[in-house]
Amino acid sequence: MEIYREIYLDKNSPQHLYMQLFQKIRQLIIEEKLKANQKLPPIRQLANALGVNTSTIVNAYSLLEKEGFVYKKIGSGTFVSAKQDDDLSDELLKKYPLDEDIRLMDRGQIQIKENMISFASATPTSDLFPVEDFKILLNEVLDRDKGDAFGYQESQGYYPLRESLVNYLEEINIKTKPENIQIISGAQQGIDVISKALIDYKDTIIVESPTYTGAIGTFRSRGAKIISVPILNDGVDIKILEEKIQEYKPKLIYLMPNFQNPTGYSYSKEKKLKIIDLAEKYNTLIVEDDYLSDLSFYSEDNTTLKSLDRNDSVIYIKSFSKIFMPGLRLGFLVIPKKIHHRILAAKHTSDISTSGLNQRVFDLYLRKGIWKKHIRYMEKIYKERFDVMKSCIDKYFKDIEVQYYLPQGGLNFWFSLPEGYDSNKLYVEASKNNILILPGSIFFISKKESKCFRLSIASVYPKDIEIGIKSLSNVIKNLIEKDTNKRKRLDTYTPLL
Amino acid sequence: MEIYREIYLDKNSPQHLYMQLFQKIRQLIIEEKLKANQKLPPIRQLANALGVNTSTIVNAYSLLEKEGFVYKKIGSGTFVSAKQDDDLSDELLKKYPLDEDIRLMDRGQIQIKENMISFASATPTSDLFPVEDFKILLNEVLDRDKGDAFGYQESQGYYPLRESLVNYLEEINIKTKPENIQIISGAQQGIDVISKALIDYKDTIIVESPTYTGAIGTFRSRGAKIISVPILNDGVDIKILEEKIQEYKPKLIYLMPNFQNPTGYSYSKEKKLKIIDLAEKYNTLIVEDDYLSDLSFYSEDNTTLKSLDRNDSVIYIKSFSKIFMPGLRLGFLVIPKKIHHRILAAKHTSDISTSGLNQRVFDLYLRKGIWKKHIRYMEKIYKERFDVMKSCIDKYFKDIEVQYYLPQGGLNFWFSLPEGYDSNKLYVEASKNNILILPGSIFFISKKESKCFRLSIASVYPKDIEIGIKSLSNVIKNLIEKDTNKRKRLDTYTPLL
Structure with missing residues (x-):
């Protein structure tokens, strides 16, 4: 119960109390301060500890359940779910053949932590909206x-x-x-x-x-x-x-x-x-x-x-x-x-x-004519990111075994790991380093393991692009080195797809 | 050309010139001042006469064509279509299995004339929107x-x-x-x-x-x-x-x-x-x-x-x-x-x-809580219309051979003409008397001739309900009397549907 007593809910905030509580508990789960299958406190007990109505707790627990962070056992209570990452590309995709960005956003995966760098979303951040x-x-x-x-x-x-x-x-x-x-x-x-x-x-x-x-x-x-x-x-x-x-x-x-x-x-x-x-x-x-x-x-x-x-x-x-x-x-x-x-x-x-x-x-x-003004503004913002991205890829991806063909415009970049490596694994490892990428498997009709992944610059600030790509290149290096058993030599040229 | 020279377009109006022109020509067609198959003036000629760009004429003619008021013959020009009413329930319905109100609105049938009383729309008029x-x-x-x-x-x-x-x-x-x-x-x-x-x-x-x-x-x-x-x-x-x-x-x-x-x-x-x-x-x-x-x-x-x-x-x-x-x-x-x-x-x-x-x-x-306030307001408005409608039906429909069962609430009233009469015909006759009704045929799976019709009070002001129902009762009386050949006696009770 100690860990819950430290939760501070701001009653003067415009954000609902249950939403604040949801975010706090979600954070504890993500940071693994609450472990898989650990029981959450009974509703009344937590309500008393935090000095809020039981409905606040009920709503926060419901939202956690909906987002997959906890599960309920009838008669026993609410428990922390096992880690999310691994089931993302299988179970959930079967249920929801959803837009790639949305699926992650709905899962609360993209903005999990303030300091995460997300190359996963192809949607502009809301600060760019006019x-x-x-x-x-x-x-x-x-x-x-x-x-x-x-x-x-x-x-x-x-x-x-x-x-x-x-x-x-x-x-x-x-x-x-x-x-x-x-x-x-x-x-x-x-x-x-x-x-x-x-x-x-x-x-x-x-x-x-x-x-x-x-x-x-x-x-x-x-x-x-x-x-x-x-x-x-x-x-x-x-x-x-x-x-x-x-x-x-x-x-x-x-x-x-x-x-x-x-x-x-x-x-x-x-x-x-x-x-x-x-x-x-x-x-x-x-x-x-x-x-x-x-x-x-x-x-x-x-x-x-x-x-x-x-x-x-x-x-x-x-x-x-x-x-x-x-x-x-x-x-x-x-x-x-x-x-x-x-x-x-x-x-x-x-x-x-x-x-x-x-x-x-x-x-x-x-x-x-405001549209034209806005497009010019977006072009300027995105071109800067595009240029930074290209030079970072040249700088950091040169020496690692990743194949790519750089586009002449747009927001998406597509990469391929060496044969035998799985981008779903890269997705998990990268997220541990605060980097979000999009595994390529979801873009194929048969949603099997895939060596490809997509990076988008739509919602990454230029300074974070360099930090992110540098860090990601290290994650990829480690993944390949660690995993030498699974590795197969690329004796012949393999096309990107 | 004389009739066109009388058209006045207001360049200071917030409404587009082509839209004004569309409405003016539509009015001339509805009022039969322009006859079926009559040729509209060539674009350049009308533009000169009205002192507007040719694009204004082009857009107005296009919209008239889209709405079915005119048709084009390649190489010959633009001509007034034959009367609209009769093809409404057949040709168009096959093409567009659309919502009843929209279908009429899209055809420009509901607000054709300022003084028309529309029992056809089940949608509130925009003056009721908060x-x-x-x-x-x-x-x-x-x-x-x-x-x-x-x-x-x-x-x-x-x-x-x-x-x-x-x-x-x-x-x-x-x-x-x-x-x-x-x-x-x-x-x-x-x-x-x-x-x-x-x-x-x-x-x-x-x-x-x-x-x-x-x-x-x-x-x-x-x-x-x-x-x-x-x-x-x-x-x-x-x-x-x-x-x-x-x-x-x-x-x-x-x-x-x-x-x-x-x-x-x-x-x-x-x-x-x-x-x-x-x-x-x-x-x-x-x-x-x-x-x-x-x-x-x-x-x-x-x-x-x-x-x-x-x-x-x-x-x-x-x-x-x-x-x-x-x-x-x-x-x-x-x-x-x-x-x-x-x-x-x-x-x-x-x-x-x-x-x-x-x-x-x-x-x-x-x-x-503004919602509750709004609902009470709408209830008040609609209940008044409902009460007026009920008393008008009692008063004017008593002596005509129309069957109905009055509802206890809502906005719609459903009627049935005697066996052998077609509400599509009533629709046409009523519109000549500035009344819009909705023929029942569109509500059945097999869209055959139907004796039923729907009247809705959603967009009729109380004073117009009495005028409208009185007038409609006369239209129905005339339709039945005029059409004695087609009439069959109702010897046994016929259920409403």
């Missing part, structure tokens, strides 16, 4: 539109916003009209709406390997068969892609042609054009998930497939979550004419319409 | 949470909001915990997430007949087989329901036990208890869509199924769209323990999470 600008526009919209901002919106999206997006798209050489734009509640919903509109049970979808976890989950939920084509550092292998198209006649091909997630690789212009040719030749639809082409620091070509799309066979998904504010849940599709009706019906049965208030504010944000 | 209160709380949340309000949220929902909802539910005798609550982007998404989590291809779903159109669309999109059971004025026919359960072994039974949409009927307590028994006996899940139990003006029992749910077999969907602000896109589920993981995964693959800002503001709204 909250003040947004607040001003929010009030402007409320004063202008009043109740109309809260009524049902057109399912296809607020018309003036669709107009603004047409102008935005023109600047990146995509010529379209408001009637081809479908507003969505974030890119994940875009993938979901497209799936609902187009995928029938047992249809085949071709994806890159590795690819975005959230897309796989959605395609699976429609009963689709998923075929993957390896991605090389200039895009998918076109020969294999064509063979798979011939063999499976896919309903959709899901690609991220610029700064692909998780690899960071971009397609060459030549391959982009070939993809368009294949779509025409085999009369198939391409889904282009453009989540990051805005950040093309050194790229000579960040052309989108949509801008090359002469046959109206590309469905373009644009998300702003990585460069704006993910919690807004706002994105859009550019849709080929022949599927307008199906997409609109699918959107409607999904959530009728996207929050009208957010649409109206974002419209003003674009119209007033 | 915009000022909401704005204050919105700013409070932004000042308190800053960027955190715009980051990714937990997929299950903002925890403090789930706590607030537990307290809200306790007041209506539903005892649950935050971990059983799933925040959703409106009730439609709730139905979609449940479908995604639980319905496999070829599963059977049992629904009431008639029922909510949006639910049918979603179930269909999962490839489900839909079986309907007629609803009587005290709930579905239990005997038929049990037979259908035995025959089809449904995965889900979708019900609206209080003030059902579209009928307004409520289940007797006895039937509610029997439903719970059947769920237990046949080990099936019930989906309870509670969109309106808050407005139980004269009802002696508006118990929810969830409050009677002793076996954790009811999935409870709560929407606030009818009593709060539909454009917020916010609702929640109470989910049985055994399906937690599936629901969470389905929500995540749908849109990752619901807008965090809206969740945080709504949480404060509940916590500060």
Whole structure:
């Protein structure tokens, strides 16, 4: 009980007492001051010791249980769970085929300690969000539109916003009209709406390997068969892609042609054009998930497939979550004419319409040019991190046996341990050194052991990048040296994937 | 060209010029000052005449085309479409299995003229939205949470909001915990997430007949087989329901036990208890869509199924769209323990999470008790309309051959024309008299001709209810008298459905 008496809860804090208590106990568990299977104090006893209501304890215990830090035995009480790290990639993934970042955040893994350096999240930290600008526009919209901002919106999206997006798209050489734009509640919903509109049970979808976890989950939920084509550092292998198209006649091909997630690789212009040719030749639809082409620091070509799309066979998904504010849940599709009706019906049965208030504010944000200002700001922030990251990799990863191909832009870097090493193990070891990485296994269709891992610079400050990469290089060195038994010599060249 | 020169566009108005022009031309078409197949002026010519850019004309024409008021012939120009009303229930419904209100709103049918009385919309008018209160709380949340309000949220929902909802539910005798609550982007998404989590291809779903159109669309999109059971004025026919359960072994039974949409009927307590028994006996899940139990003006029992749910077999969907602000896109589920993981995964693959800002503001709204104040206000407004509606029906519908059973609360009233009459025809005739009603056919699985229609008081002011019902009763009288050839005598009693 001693250890609990030291817990201080601040009743004047705006944070709920149970939430404070949850965080304190979680910290004790993470620091192993509370051991696995150790019993937590009875509710009433702890409430008395801390001078709070029993409901505070009940809520904190519940949240700990939900997050997997404790478990309950009926009639006996609440106990500390066994260590979390190892089961992360197995048990939990089976249950939740979730977005990589979210999964970790939901587990409370990313911000476990204040001093952790997280290369795991591909989402900007909240200090980069343009909250003040947004607040001003929010009030402007409320004063202008009043109740109309809260009524049902057109399912296809607020018309003036669709107009603004047409102008935005023109600047990146995509010529379209408001009637081809479908507003969505974030890119994940875009993938979901497209799936609902187009995928029938047992249809085949071709994806890159590795690819975005959230897309796989959605395609699976429609009963689709998923075929993957390896991605090389200039895009998918076109020969294999064509063979798979011939063999499976896919309903959709899901690609991220610029700064692909998780690899960071971009397609060459030549391959982009070939993809368009294949779509025409085999009369198939391409889904282009453009989540990051805005950040093309050194790229000579960040052309989108949509801008090359002469046959109206590309469905373009644009998300702003990585460069704006993910919690807004706002994105859009550019849709080929022949599927307008199906997409609109699918959107409607999904959530009728996207929050009208957010649409109206974002419209003003674009119209007033604040968007451009914000993008320039984000580019500046991220380019600095990108440059630091590249020079740190050159400096610290040179002498260790890790393979990589550095991207020309974006936020993600992709690495491969020598054959026989497991990045899940690296994930665990790195976390002991206060570094969070993302094991690569979650990005593959068959979620087996993987030697790959992803590092993202989205939420790491430049000074921490150097500290982190230096430290991580040591962790990797130790892992490889310690583990000589398992090690196999790389006699021949092994491709990265 | 004369008629166009009279169009006045206000350049100082906050409304876009193209939108003003769209509305003016739409008005001319509705008032038949522009006839079907009449050619609209060439773009440049009209731009010159009105002194605006050609893009203004292009955008207005595009919107007119999208809304179905005009059509384009390549090489010839833009022409006024033939009259809208007749194709509404056929062509468009096949294309869009959409929510009844939205479908009409998207068509620009509801607010076609300022003086139209709309019994078609079940959504409150925007003047009833508590915009000022909401704005204050919105700013409070932004000042308190800053960027955190715009980051990714937990997929299950903002925890403090789930706590607030537990307290809200306790007041209506539903005892649950935050971990059983799933925040959703409106009730439609709730139905979609449940479908995604639980319905496999070829599963059977049992629904009431008639029922909510949006639910049918979603179930269909999962490839489900839909079986309907007629609803009587005290709930579905239990005997038929049990037979259908035995025959089809449904995965889900979708019900609206209080003030059902579209009928307004409520289940007797006895039937509610029997439903719970059947769920237990046949080990099936019930989906309870509670969109309106808050407005139980004269009802002696508006118990929810969830409050009677002793076996954790009811999935409870709560929407606030009818009593709060539909454009917020916010609702929640109470989910049985055994399906937690599936629901969470389905929500995540749908849109990752619901807008965090809206969740945080709504949480404060509940916590500060402003919600209760708002509900009392809405009750007062709606009860007045309800009372006026009832007395008008008694007064004007007494002597016409329309059957109905008046509900004890809610917003919807359901009527049946004599056998052989079609409410789609009534819809057209009523609209000529500035009255909008909702034909019943859209609420049935097989969307055939129907004698039923729905009137809703959600967006009609009391003074207009009397004018509207009086006028509608005349329209119905004329329809029946005019149409004596088609008329069949009602020799035996015909049930309402």
